[in-house]
Amino acid sequence: MQHSVQLTYDQKHSLSWGKFIGSLLFAYFGTGLISGLFVVLPAIIYTHGLTDKKQIALYESIGNTGNTLLQLLVLLLFIYKFEPIKRLLFPIFNFQVLKKVRTYIYLFLFLGLSILINQFFLASLFPDAPQQQSNALHLETLKQYKILLIIGSAIFIPIFEELIFRGIILQFFQQRFPFWLASIGSSFIFGIAHTYSLGIMVSAFIMGMFMAVLCKKTNSIIPAMLFHMINNTLAFLL
Structure with missing residues (x-):
């Protein structure tokens, strides 16, 4: 029989709204600023003046993966x-x-349902969404080194995003709101974070809902991470 995780009073109330917002800002933006200073900025300086497109693609791929890690x-x-x-x-x-x-x-x-919704519903409503995302993420360049793309975007990014969205946000919301409100709220923020196009935002929201329910059903964030990894891997390989 599945049992819900029971939190103590201290666990429920140790994180105020102020600490939550501050933690969220650091988790999403602060980590990016730190990695940008130590990885992205040196990579930009190092590749400045290079003309070999293959070499530039390699350095960008290494920088992208290193930044995510x-x-x-x-x-x-x-x-x-x-x-x-x-x-x-x-x-x-x-x-x-x-x-x-x-x-x-x-x-x-949930993976099957997500694929069906994307292929037979969202693809017809937002046919340009995949290309818009590809352009925003420079995937044509990064796909030249698929191993690095998979490591960074299909392993590191899913773990990073799940810790924030199904971790910090969903868990905090669940302590204060009914589960469905918490899942809708966290999934909406997840969609907003994927501003490559309206289609991608809608797709991310639906995907976020599936992963929120997966967390609820299993009382664990690990299956949601696996869902996210498989989804990203399929998206980059197909």
Whole structure:
């Protein structure tokens, strides 16, 4: 029988709205600023003046992956060191769910539904959305080195984003609102974060809802991370 994670009074109230907003700003923007100073800025300086497109693509791919990795590491360090966030997220780092068959049933059911919605509904409404996202992310350049693209965008980014959206945001909202309001709110913010096009924002919102429900059904953030990884991998390979 599935049991919901029970939080103590201290766990529920140790993170105020002020700490939540501050933590969220640091997690999303602060980590990017730090990684930008140590990875992106040196990469821009190093590639300045280069004319070989293949070489430029390689350095951009390495820089993109390195930037994402550093952001993730800074976020993990922040979660570990900042006790209110650590207590908020600790209960959902449940790897035991990977031993349960029902976890994979939920995972692949939601993946299948997400693919069907994107292929047969959103693709007809927003046919230019994939190309708009590709242009915004410079995927034509990054796809020249698919291994680096997969490592950065289909492994590091899903973990990073899930820690923020299904981790910090969803868990905080669930402590204060009914689950469906919390899932809609966190998914809406997830959609807003993907401003490449309206179609991508709608797709991200739907995907966020599936991952929120997956977290609820399994009492773990791990299946949502796997969902996100598989989804991104398929998107970049197909």
